[in-house]
Every structure is written in structure tokens, then in C-alpha cells.
Amino acid sequence: MKPNSTKTLVGSSAARREDPRLLSGRGRFVDDMHAPGMLHAVFVRSAHAHARLIGIDSAEAQQMPGVAAVFTAEDLRLGPIVAGLDRPAKEWAETAMPILASGKVRFVGEPIAVVVASDPYAAEDAAEQVDVSYDPLDPVLGDDQALSAGAPVVHEEAPQNTLVDVSLFATEGIDRILDEAHTVVEVDLRTGRQNALPLETRGALAQWDDRSEQMVVHTCTQTPHQVRTVAAESLGLLERQVRIVVPDMGGGFGQKCVVSREEIATAAAALRLRKPVKWIEDRREALTAAFLARQQHYTARAAFSSDGEFLALDVDVICDMGAYSVYPFTAGIEPLMASAEMPGVYRLGAYRVRGRAVTTNKAPTAPYRGVSRPQYVLLLEHIMERAAAELGMTSVDIRRRNLITEFPYKSVNNITYDPGSYLESLELCEKLVQERGWPQMQQKAAEEGRRIGIGYSCFSERTGYGTGAFAQRKMKAVPGFDLAEARMDFTGAVTITSATINHGQSHETTMSQIAADVLGVELSAVRLEQGDTERVPYGWGTFASRSIVVGGSAVRNAASRLKEKMLALGAHLLEAEADQVEMHHGGVRVLGEPERSVSHTEIATVAYLQAQRLPEGMPPGLSESDSFDVFNDGTFSNATHAALVEVHEGTGQPEILSFLCVEDCGVAINPQVVEGQARGGIAQGIAGALFEEIEYDAAGHPLAGSFMDYRTPTAQEIPDIEIHHLETPCLFNETGAKGAGEGGTIGAPAAVVNAINDACRGTGAEFSHVPITSRDIHAALFAATTTSKLQEA
Amino acid sequence: MSENKQLLTLQVNGEDHEVICDPRMTLVDVLRHELFLTGTHVGCEHGVCGACTVLVDDKPARACLIFAAQAEGRVIRTVESLGTPEELNDLQEEFSRHHGLQCGFCTPGMLMLAEGFLAEEPNPSREQVRECISANLCRCTGYQTIVDAVECTSKRRQSADCSGCSFAAAVPQNKEENQA
Numbered sequence: 009m010k011p012n013s014t015k016t017l018v019g020s021s022a023a024r025r026e027d028p029r030l031l032s033g034r035g036r037f038v039d040d041m042h043a044p045g046m047l048h049a050v051f052v053r054s055a056h057a058h059a060r061l062i063g064i065d066s067a068e069a070q071q072m073p074g075v076a077a078v079f080t081a082e083d084l085r086l087g088p089i090v091a092g093l094d095r096p097a098k099e100w101a102e103t104a105m106p107i108l109a110s111g112k113v114r115f116v117g118e119p120i121a122v123v124v125a126s127d128p129y130a131a132e133d134a135a136e137q138v139d140v141s142y143d144p145l146d147p148v149l150g151d152d153q154a155l156s157a158g159a160p161v162v163h164e165e166a167p168q169n170t171l172v173d174v175s176l177f178a179t180e181g182i183d184r185i186l187d188e189a190h191t192v193v194e195v196d197l198r199t200g201r202q203n204a205l206p207l208e209t210r211g212a213l214a215q216w217d218d219r220s221e222q223m224v225v226h227t228c229t230q231t232p233h234q235v236r237t238v239a240a241e242s243l244g245l246l247e248r249q250v251r252i253v254v255p256d257m258g259g260g261f262g263q264k265c266v267v268s269r270e271e272i273a274t275a276a277a278a279l280r281l282r283k284p285v286k287w288i289e290d291r292r293e294a295l296t297a298a299f300l301a302r303q304q305h306y307t308a309r310a311a312f313s314s315d316g317e318f319l320a321l322d323v324d325v326i327c328d329m330g331a332y333s334v335y336p337f338t339a340g341i342e343p344l345m346a347s348a349e350m351p352g353v354y355r356l357g358a359y360r361v362r363g364r365a366v367t368t369n370k371a372p373t374a375p376y377r378g379v380s381r382p383q384y385v386l387l388l389e390h391i392m393e394r395a396a397a398e399l400g401m402t403s404v405d406i407r408r409r410n411l412i413t414e415f416p417y418k419s420v421n422n423i424t425y426d427p428g429s430y431l432e433s434l435e436l437c438e439k440l441v442q443e444r445g446w447p448q449m450q451q452k453a454a455e456e457g458r459r460i461g462i463g464y465s466c467f468s469e470r471t472g473y474g475t476g477a478f479a480q481r482k483m484k485a486v487p488g489f490d491l492a493e494a495r496m497d498f499t500g501a502v503t504i505t506s507a508t509i510n511h512g513q514s515h516e517t518t519m520s521q522i523a524a525d526v527l528g529v530e531l532s533a534v535r536l537e538q539g540d541t542e543r544v545p546y547g548w549g550t551f552a553s554r555s556i557v558v559g560g561s562a563v564r565n566a567a568s569r570l571k572e573k574m575l576a577l578g579a580h581l582l583e584a585e586a587d588q589v590e591m592h593h594g595g596v597r598v599l600g601e602p603e604r605s606v607s608h609t610e611i612a613t614v615a616y617l618q619a620q621r622l623p624e625g626m627p628p629g630l631s632e633s634d635s636f637d638v639f640n641d642g643t644f645s646n647a648t649h650a651a652l653v654e655v656h657e658g659t660g661q662p663e664i665l666s667f668l669c670v671e672d673c674g675v676a677i678n679p680q681v682v683e684g685q686a687r688g689g690i691a692q693g694i695a696g697a698l699f700e701e702i703e704y705d706a707a708g709h710p711l712a713g714s715f716m717d718y719r720t721p722t723a724q725e726i727p728d729i730e731i732h733h734l735e736t737p738c739l740f741n742e743t744g745a746k747g748a749g750e751g752g753t754i755g756a757p758a759a760v761v762n763a764i765n766d767a768c769r770g771t772g773a774e775f776s777h778v779p780i781t782s783r784d785i786h787a788a789l790f791a792a793t794t795t796s797k798l799q800e801a
Numbered sequence: 802m803s804e805n806k807q808l809l810t811l812q813v814n815g816e817d818h819e820v821i822c823d824p825r826m827t828l829v830d831v832l833r834h835e836l837f838l839t840g841t842h843v844g845c846e847h848g849v850c851g852a853c854t855v856l857v858d859d860k861p862a863r864a865c866l867i868f869a870a871q872a873e874g875r876v877i878r879t880v881e882s883l884g885t886p887e888e889l890n891d892l893q894e895e896f897s898r899h900h901g902l903q904c905g906f907c908t909p910g911m912l913m914l915a916e917g918f919l920a921e922e923p924n925p926s927r928e929q930v931r932e933c934i935s936a937n938l939c940r941c942t943g944y945q946t947i948v949d950a951v952e953c954t955s956k957r958r959q960s961a962d963c964s965g966c967s968f969a970a971a972v973p974q975n976k977e978e979n980q981a
Contacts, residue, residue, distance in 0.1 A: 027897040028886035030905030033840015033879065037906065040839035129823065207844050207852060207940045208906045258842070258906025259940050291845040512904030512941045684900045684942060691943035715849035715938070722935035723944035 017521040018743060021680035022531055025516040035256040038211040038228055043284035046213070047076050049274050050131035051287075052121040052138045053297060054113035057147035057369040057708025058160065061111060064121055065139040074130035076281060078138060080121045081110035084276045087242040089267055091335040092484035099174050100340070101166035105332040105372070107242060107269045107276065113142070114162055114331035115371050116709050117297025122273050124285055147369040147708035151305050151326040154366040162331060162367040171329060171339040172365035176347050177421055179358035185320040189311030193394040197776045199383045199757075200701035201303035201328070204376040205720060206511075208258020209294040210268055214275040215284035217251075224251045225275050228258075230265035230509045231549030234336055234485070236541050238267040239275055250275075254539030257511035261692070262375035263299050264511075265551040266334040295718055296710040299374030300702055303328040304342065304383045310391045311358075316401050316409040320358035323350060323387070327380075329365045330372040336485040337375060339365040344481050345380035351419050352381075352388055353430045353468045353646060354410045359420040369708045375551055377692060378469075378753040385467045389758035390776055393765060403464050403762070404438050411466065425468070428646040429734040433670040434466055436732060437648040440668050446652050449665075459655045460665070461769070463762030465755040468646035471673075471747025472557030472738070474638025488637055490554075491545035492562035494523060494570040495631035498616045500608035502529055504567065505537045507547020508559035513685065513749060518556060518677040519563050522743060526567040527574075528591045529608065545633065553747025556677060557643060558636055561741040565634035568742075573632060574611050580623040581606045581614065636741070643738040645746040647671035649690070649755040653763035660786025662698055662764055664727045671751060672734040675744035682748045683731050689752020691726045697757040697778050699725065772796070809873050813838065814882040820869065828872045829853040829864035832879060840880040840909045844938065851937030854910035854917075855879050861917035861936070880909035883916070892916060892954045901950035903941035910937050915951045924959055927952055 029035050052064075066078035088104035109120045121138055125131035146160040153159055154169040162169055186192060212227035223245060229235050232252040240247040257264070270287055278285040289298065304327045311320040327342035334341070343363030351359055396406040411434065412419075415427035441447070446462050453460040470477070475488030493505040504523045510516055520534035527534075537543055547559065571591055578596025579586045582604055589596050597605035612630055614621045619628040652666040669686055676682040699719045703711045712718035737744030757778055764785065765774050772795065773788035809820045813836060820835050827846075832838045832855070844852030846865045853864040856878040884890035889897065892915055902908040911934070918925070918933040925933070930951045934944060 023897060024900070026905065027902065028889060030902055030908055031889055031893040031896055031912070032884060032886045033838070033881045033909050034886055035905050036839075037842070039843065040833070042834070042837070129825065205940055206904075206906075207850060207938060208842070208904070209844075257904065259904045261940070288843075291847065291850075514903070680900050684903055684946065687943035687945055688903060688941045692940070714847050715845050716847070720938060720940075722938065723931050723948060724935040726944050728945050728948075729943060 016525045017531055018525050018677050019675065021678055022517060022521055024514050025520060026514060037208055037256045037258055038213055038226055039288045041213050041226055041255065043213065043215055046284040046286055047124045047126060047281065048128040048131045049277055049285050049287040050123050050128065050135045051119040051270060052123060052135050052140065053293070054109065054116055054118040054120055056113055056142050056144050057116050058145040059113050059142035060145065061109060061113060061120070062141035062143050066121060069123060069134040069137040072130065072134040072137060074126035075134045076124045076126070077277065078121055078123050078134070079277055079280065081106060081108040084108065084273070084280070086272065086276055087244070089238055089242065089269060089335045091333050091338040093338050093340055094482040094484055099172065101171050103163045103165050103171065103333050105269060107272050115369050117293065117371060118331070119269060119273065122277055124277050124281065149368055149370070149704055149708055151328050151366050154368050162369060166367060169367050170364055171333055171367050172343050172363065174343065174347060175362045178360040179420060182320050182322060182358040182360050185358050186309055186311050186322060189319055190314040191312040191395060191398050193310045193312070193391050193398065195306065195308045195387060195391055195394065195776060197306040197387050197390060199302055199304045199386065199778050201300050201370070202376065202696055202700050203295055203298065203300055203702055203718065204261035204263035206259030206261055206263060209289035209291060210264065210270065210298060211288040212271040212274045213284060213286040214278035216279055216282055222249050222251045223275050223279055224253065225271065226253045226255055227271045228260070228264050229254055230260045230511065230551055232509065232539055232541050233507060233546050234549065235267050235271065238335055239272050242272050243276060243279060252541045254509055257509065260511045261377045262301065262379070262551060265549060266299060266337060266374040291715065292713045295712050295714070297371055299334065300330060300371050301373050301376030302383065302696065304380070306387045308387060308391065310395065312395045312399065314399070316395065316399050316406050318354050318356050318410045321351065321356055322360045324362045326364045326366055328368050328370070330368055330370040332372040334372055334374050336483060336487065338483060339367065340481065341375050342373060342380045346384050348421060349381065349470060350384050351421055352385060353412055353466050354388065355412050356420050370704060377689065378750045381467065381469060381754040382693060382696060382757050385465060385754055386758045386761060386778065389465045389762055393762050404434065407434055407464065407466050424641045426643050426739060427736050428468055428644050429672045429736050430466065430468065430646050433646060433648040433672060433734055436734070437464070437650050437668055437670045440732065441650050444666065446666070449652065453654065459657060459767040461653050461655070461763040461765065461767030463651045463653065463759045463766055465649045465758035465762065467755045468644040469553065469747065469751045469754055470642045470644050471553035472638050472642045473552050473554060474558065474642065476639040477642050487548040489635055490547040490559045490562040491633060491635045492559070492566040493545060493631060493633045494563065494566040496570065496608065496612050498609065498612040500529065500533065500612055502527055502534045503537055504534060504563050505544045506559045506563055507544050507549060508555040509539050509550040511550070513550070513555060514678065514681040515555060518681060519560055521677055522560055522564050523567040526564060526571050528593045553749040556745050557738065557741060557747050558638065560677070560743060560745060562634060562636035564742050565636055566632055569632035569634050570630060573630065577611050577615060577622065577626065578606050581611065638740065640740065643674070643740065643746045645673040645748060645751055647751050647755055649759040651759040651763040653760060653767055655764060655767040655785055657789055660782040660784070660789065662780065662782065662785060664694065664760065667727050667729045669729060669752070670732045670734060672736050673748040673751070674736060674738045674746035676733060677743065677745050679733065685748045686731050686752045687729050689750060690729050690756045691721065693753045693756025694726060694760060695721050697760040697780065699779055701779050807870060809869055811869065811872055811877060812875070813877045814879060822869060824868065824870055826869050827865055828867040828869045831869040832864060838879050838881050842906055842909060844907070851914060852907050852910040854913045854937060856913055856917050859917065859920060861914045878913070880912055883912060891957050895950040895954045899946045899950040899953065901942060901947040907937060907939045911939065911947055919951070919955055919958065923955060925955055
């Protein structure tokens with residue numbers, strides 16, 4: 009006890025509550041769970057990218073040792089997953105994702121049947137014996153092909169293979185500005201298809217419980233309440249008949265924030281067999297058939313004045329969303345994010361955008377950390393570099409010329425930006441670049457005939473999207489608010505609940521820090537309850553860097569209500585007026601008379617065990633609920649990244665020598681956790697810039713089925729990252745915290761690409777795609793050298 | 802199926818366990834689903850990610866690439882042989898102190914990899930630590946804090962000063978806050 013302590017837990021790098029169990033092998037992940045009589049599910053998956061299903065013969069498989077059942081779509085008759093947008097037909101085509109394929113398959117790896125057996129080995133053996141007959145169709149494999157006349161059709165409901173087509177923000181006079189501008193930069197930029205790649209693959213354990221009349225599904229999801237809704241609809245159950253429980257989860261990064269058809273099929277099998285059924289995705293399935301992301305194609309024109317003012321931006325963005333629209337976000341997730349947020353941190357005079365989602369015969373797209381922002385930031389930052397080169401400005405000067413500096417700022421995209429440190433972060437980053445001697449290193453390398461480049465990236469990230477901001481996307485299921493509870497037991501220990509899902513973000517620590525400060529208790533006295541739809545009030549889960557801004561604020565509100573009740577009860581017990589007491593560490597005391605105090609446990613004892621002592625009208629117990637939502641445009645975290653990259657000419661190998669990050673996520677509840685989020689995010693951004701891509705052959709077969717082919721970076725490829733903090737607090741929540749989950753991933757690709765282009769400056773080699781592989785660099789430098797030699801000759 | 806089953810005796814964390822299983826069952830599946838030692842995780846089943854790393858005769862090994870039958874007569878150690886939640890060992894403490902884990906899924910494999918490495922190379926350079934850690938995948942941390950944790954553990958075990966590390970100063974204060 010530290011009765012006179014005024015130090016707050018918020019703002020301190022308190023040690024993580026999660027660590028002891030995770031470090032000692034006592035975490036509990038889905039595949040760690042066993043149920044008596046448990047069976048194992050394995051999916052039979054499509055071998056074709058696009059084909060009619062002619063027949064499924066499972067007779068042989070059903071006879072194999074240990075096999076309990078083989079189910080197809082026809083056997084289970086489950087409702088499909090349908091995600092909707094409230095948009096007119098010219099902007100939106102609604103399609104359904106069946107739980108198991110029926111009639112037709114639309115990507116390699118699509119689930120067709122589920123085999124249930126006594127152990128996973130037997131289930132895999134039997135799945136291999138299920139004989140599926142196909143009538144192959146020509147696949148659609150890219151945005152150009154999808155939109156071309158006479159292309160094969162993925163969904164009958166979308167004859168042009170276009171699920172979303174929106175044109176927004178056409179500023180009047182934009183064509184004239186583009187026609188008359190001093191400098192117009194034209195860019196054609198593509199980003200590779202990626203896998204969010206949580207190290208724990210997806211999985212579920214489903215069992216019917218007769219006592220509670222419930223289908224209980226332990227599953228890896230970032231959005232348990234949304235899975236409950238879809239599972240109930242699909243299985244034909246009441247919502248109260250479905251309980252979703254999320255145990256420890258080995259990462260998600262967005263891939264687990266949409267409803268998986270496999271988790272519903274597993275529940276259906278368990279319901280049918282009335283036995284526990286577990287499904288654990290293997291890595292090959294995770295790479296080929298889990299949700300993917302990020303494949304986008306931008307064509308853009310950007311106008312600048314002679315002194316570098318960013319006058320206009322005209323963009324067409326096409327997102328290759330793969331075979332299906334996902335719940336609850338729909339296939340609009342990437343194009344709507346890109347279109348709405350595009351101008352980013354820059355003052356922009358005129359803006360026009362067309363955003364499209366095309367459907368192709370590839371695994372479908374889910375949100376992945378950053379959603380579209382790594383891509384459009386790459387576009388904007390590439391535009392800045394091109395304009396700077398044409399206008400003879402430095403990278404820093406052109407950004408300084410255009411960054412938003414006065415807040416609140418209403419942008420051309422109709423979004424009002426709350427205060428941030430856009431210019432301050434750039435200037436601190438530039439100072440650090442100078443202090444670390446990067447320009448001298450670049451100079452020295454040039455003298456030695458080596459190529460080193462410096463790349464900057466400025467960005468902001470809207471976090472704390474509430475119902476208001478999501479409603480503008482026009483999703484039929486509108487995310488935004490969160491509910492929370494705070495209760496104290498009679499020993500003075502506190503339980504808080506949140507419908508967000510911790511899967512690495514340290515919520516058990518950070519949300520407890522928030523509640524402990526409000527209630528005047530030790531961090532160790534607070535426990536966060538998450539991930540059980542039976543025990544946690546409704547909420548929207550974890551995505552879009554919303555957990556601490558929205559979920560954390562709901563926890564704070566609930567804890568504040570509990571505090572109010574404890575103050576009222578404490579005042580009553582102290583025979584003082586309610587406005588004469590204060591919460592202090594460990595109890596309630598009279599203002600100015602610290603010796604007149606009553607401890608938490610004394611208050612709780614009255615609330616539970618001696619209710620006759622409660623003031624008249626006060627209900628017993630110490631349990632309060634509250635909610636939080638955001639009805640303005642949310643809050644913007646921001647950062648500047650800088651990368652120092654050497655390009656090895658002989659091999660084309662890019663090597664990141666140093667990486668700087670100056671970030672501002674408002675008040676950091678736990679600075680060490682914020683740094684962890686930034687570092688991990690930057691590593692994933694680097695992965696997307698240089699290494700990872702899901703590629704397909706001409707028949708639509710994915711080329712990466714293992715970690716041997718999907719090159720995710722190791723400790724050898726990710727450098728040490730230097731992080732600095734600025735603090736511009738969020739103004740509309742009590743904690744002042746902005747979101748910190750995604751920023752690293754958003755800024756890193758642009759910084760790395762700009763550094764590579766800087767290293768190649770003067771050679772004619774310039775890259776406007778990711779990932780940039782060493783083969784790309786080698787080929788470009790070779791071509792550039794050859795061209796210049798030919799010209800000399 | 803049953804006529805193929807075999808009886809194995811596996812020595813895990815200092816105890817002998819008798820297991821009846823199919824010959825094709827991997828060591829990691831036996832550890833997790835027969836012995837219920839679920840601290841060892843499965844990330845890829847093809848020996849790349851290293852989430853399943855355990856010590857076999859003191860050396861880090863991929864438990865997904867070994868049949869349980871091959872491990873008979875060997876000394877196997879899993880994460881459960883390190884400290885408990887109440888009393889973490891020094892390596893586990895350094896992982897926590899440096900925020901060397903987020904979701905915790907790769908962590909047991911990283912810990913066993915580092916234990917095996919430090920036993921062989923008690924005083925490694927930072928570059929050697931980085932090279933060792935590059936054997937396993939982590940999707941959350943960006944690796945830097947894992948390297949920090951292993952480096953500091955080696956210094957602690959050498960009784961050397963690790964005051965240079967970024968979070969050294971914060972430790973006692975954090976511990977007090979958590980335990981008070």
C-alpha cells in the first residue's frame with residue numbers, strides 16, 4: 009500500500025499482467041484445449057481456382073478407420089455469410105459466402121467438405137480420399153483481367169466482377185487545376201497480396217452443452233460477438249444459444265476480425281454429431297486459404313505549384329478482393345478506407361477518387377493491420393518524392409511545405425482532423441537523421457561506389473472510429489461503441505470487462521492500469537475479463553486500433569461509475585457529505601481530514617454482506633456498467649518514419665541499416681507497450697515492402713504453401729528500430745490516448761521504398777511497387793547500366 | 802490401426818512417461834496431446850517457424866520434425882521445465898522486462914532456442930544472438946526486444962553489468978508496483 013502515492017499507473021511501463029503465464033507455457037490457446045470424446049475436423053478444399061462442382065464422392069472416406077462423418081454443403085444446409093452495404097446497386101453488388109462451397113468453387117483452397125474423425129491424422133487421411141469432380145472454368149486472376157470485356161464471371165450478381173464502385177469528393181474545378189498546374193506527377197503503383205500471418209493459425213473447438221442449451225465455440229477471433237451473430241443465423245439457432253469464447257490468441261492482425269466459414273462449419277459438425285469437434289488450420293491452409301489482403305492498383309495524377317504546394321490529387325484505386333465479401337466489413341473494406349482517408353497528413357486543394365473492389369478467383373480479403381493506409385501512404389509519399397525531384401526541393405522541404413499544421417483541420421475529404429504533431433514529428437525525425445550522421449554515411453558510400461539511400465514517410469492514422477465514422481461507410485452492421493463493466497468483490501479486488509480482444513496488445517495490463525488509477529487500487533488487484541460472449545457485454549472486438557481509445561474509454565467510464573458509488577457509500581459510512589470525500593489509494597477519505605477514511609474492503613463488505621447499512625435507496629453490490637462511443641471524426645495518431653537502406657549493386661540485395669520512428673499516439677498508457685506495437689508494426693511494414701507476397705500461377709494456384717516459399721523476415725532482416733515519442737492528447741476521451749496498434753505498419757513501406765529509390769537515384773531505376781525484391785533491384789540496375797552503356801557507345 | 806501402435810518411454814522434464822501412439826505421431830503432438838504439455842506450440846509443421854522448439858539432449862530441436870519414437874532414450878526439455886508463473890527463471894524475467902513477447906505464441910520456442918544457445922555460447926555478441934534468434938519466427942515484436950532479453954540474460958549469467966540496456970532502470974519500480 010502506498011496511501012500517499014499520487015503517482016499514476018497510466019503513463020508507466022508497468023510489467024505485463026499477461027507475461028507470467030505466457031512465459032511459463034501456461035497460456036491456453038485453442039489447440040491447447042481438450043474435451044472428452046473430442047473429434048477432429050479437416051477440410052476438403054478446392055484444387056481449382058474456378059470450377060463447377062460436379063460431384064463429391066465420400067463413400068471411401070466414410071469407411072476409413074476413425075472417421076465419424078463427412079459433411080458437404082448439402083448435408084449441413086447452413087445459411088451463408090452475407091455482409092452488406094447500404095449503397096445503391098451502381099455502387100455495390102451483394103454476394104454470399106457459403107459455409108461450404110455449393111455449385112461452384114471460386115478459389116484454390118475453398119472448403120468443400122468437412123471430414124470428422126477420431127484424430128487429426130485419421131481425418132487428414134480420409135480427406136485425401138474424398139473424390140471431388142470438377143468442371144473447370146477460366147479463372148479471373150487480376151484487376152485488369154477482371155474488368156476486361158468478356159472476362160469470366162466470379163459471381164452472377166456482379167457481371168462486371170465489381171463488388172464496390174464509388175466515386176467520391178470530386179472537388180469542383182479539379183480538372184482545370186490539373187490542366188494548368190506547374191507540375192503534374194503521374195504514378196502507376198501496385199502493391200502485392202499479403203497474408204497477415206498470425207503465428208497461431210485459425211482454429212476452433214465447438215461443443216453442444218445440453219445444460220445451457222448452447223453451442224459453445226472456443227475460437228480464435230478478434231470479434232466474438234460478431235461471430236456469435238453469424239453462427240446463430242447460419243446454424244438456425246437463437247443468438248442466446250451460441251456462446252463464443254476466445255482463449256489466448258497467437259496474433260490476428262485483422263485476419264481474425266472477420267467471420268471464418270470454417271469456425272461455423274466446425275460448430276455445425278459438432279451440433280450434428282453432438283460431440284466436441286476441434287479444427288486447427290495447418291500452415292498450408294493458412295497461407296493459401298485464409299484471408300489475405302493488400303493487393304491494390306493505384307493510378308494517380310497529382311498537381312503541384314512551382315513552389316511545391318500540393319494542389320490536386322486525382323486517384324483511381326482498384327482493390328483485388330478475391331473471391332468473397334467478408335463479414336462484417338464487406339469487400340468495401342479496402343477501397344472505402346483508401347478513398348475516405350487518402351489525403352492523409354497533407355493540406356490538399358482538390359481531391360477526386362474512384363475506389364473499386366473487384367472480385368477474382370483468389371482467397372478473399374480481410375482487413376490487415378493498417379487497411380489500405382500502408383498503400384495510399386506509399387502512393388502519397390512516392391508522389392512527394394517525385395514532385396520534390398521535379399521541383400528541385402528536398403524530401404523534407406516538400407513535406408514541410410504541405411503538412412497540416414493548424415488544428416482542428418477540415419480536409420477536402422470532409423474529415424476534421426484533431427490536433428497532431430505532423431510537422432514536429434518530421435522536424436524531430438530530420439534532426440535525428442542529421443545527428444545519427446546518415447547524410448555523411450550516404451556521402452561516404454557514394455565516394456566508395458556504394459549506394460545508400462534515405463527515405464522519409466509522414467502519415468497519420470485515424471483511430472477511435474465510432475459509430476458516427478463507421479456509419480459513413482454505410483455498412484449494414486455498423487461497428488463503433490463498446491460496453492464495459494467494473495465490479496469490486498468484498499476483498500477489494502476488481503474485475504473489468506471489455507469486448508475487445510487481447511492477442512498481443514497487452515490489454516490485460518493497459519486496461520487494468522486505467523481502472524486501477526480510477527479506483528485507487530494496485531494493478532495486481534485488477535483483472536480484465538475478455539472474450540466470452542456469456543460474461544462480457546456486447547462490443548465490436550479489436551480492430552482499427554480501437555481497443556484502447558474506445559474499449560479503454562468504456563472501461564474508464566464503468567470504473568468511474570463504480571467510483572461514484574463507492575464515494576457515495578463511503579461518505580455515508582463516514583457520515584460526510586458526498587462532495588466532501590475523495591478516492592485515495594486503498595479507500596475513501598474526507599477531504600482535508602485524511603484520518604477519517606474507510607477502506608475499499610470495508611465499503612465492499614457493507615455493499616455485499618451488511619446491506620442493512622446501505623443508505624436508503626442504494627442498491628446492494630459494487631458493479632457498474634457504462635459505454636463509450638465516438639460521434640465525431642475520431643482521433644488521429646501520427647508519425648514520421650525514416651529509413652537508411654543500402655542497395656548492394658552486385659546482388660540487388662536491399663539492406664536496412666537503420667530505422668527511425670517519431671510517433672505520437674497521444675497519452676501512452678504504457679510507453680513500453682506502445683514501443684512494442686510500433687516495432688512490431690514496422691517489422692510487418694518492412695515485410696510488405698521487401699519480402700512477402702502471395703503469388704499465383706496462370707491457373708490460379710497459389711505458389712506459396714509453406715514458409716519456404718512465403719518469405720517472412722527473421723531477426724536477420726529486421727533492424728533495431730529507434731523510437732521517439734511526442735504527445736498530443738486525444739481531446740474527447742478521459743485518458744487522452746489515441747490508437748497505437750497499426751501505425752508502424754502504415755509508415756514503414758513508404759520509408760523503405762523511398763530510401764531504395766534514393767539509393768538508386770541517378771541510375772534511372774525507380775520502383776513504384778511492393779514488395780521490391782533483390783531480383784527487381786538487380787534487374788533494374790542492370791537494365792539502367794546497360795542502357796547508359798549503349799547510349800555511351 | 803491399433804496393431805500399429807507402439808509403446809514408448811519418453812523422458813521429459815526429468816520424468817519418464819509411457820505413451821502408446823501411432824509410429825507416425827510427431828514428438829510435438831505427443832508432448833501436447835498425449836502428455837498435455839501444451840506450452841510447446843505448433844506454427845508450421847515443416848520446421849521453419851520454430852514455435853515447437855524444445856531441447857533434445859540439451860540442443861534446440863524442432864519437435865514437429867521428429868517422430869516421438871525417435872526421441873526415445875533422449876533427454877527432452879520443454880518450456881514447462883523453466884520457471885513457474887510465480888517464479889520465472891532469469892531468461893523468462895528478461896523477456897518480460899524487455900517486452901520480448903506480445904501474443905506469446907512463439908515465446909516458448911524462443912525461450913528453448915535461447916536456453917540451448919546460451920548453454921553452448923554463454924557469452925555471445927549481439928550479432929551472434931541475432932543470428933541465433935533468426936532461427937525462429939515472431940510476428941509481433943520485430944525481434945529487437947527478444948535479442949535484448951537474450952543478451953541481458955547472458956550478461957546476468959556472467960554476473961556482468963547490463964545497466965546499458967534500455968529498461969534496466971525501470972525494473973525495480975515495476976516490480977514494486979506489481980507486487981505491492
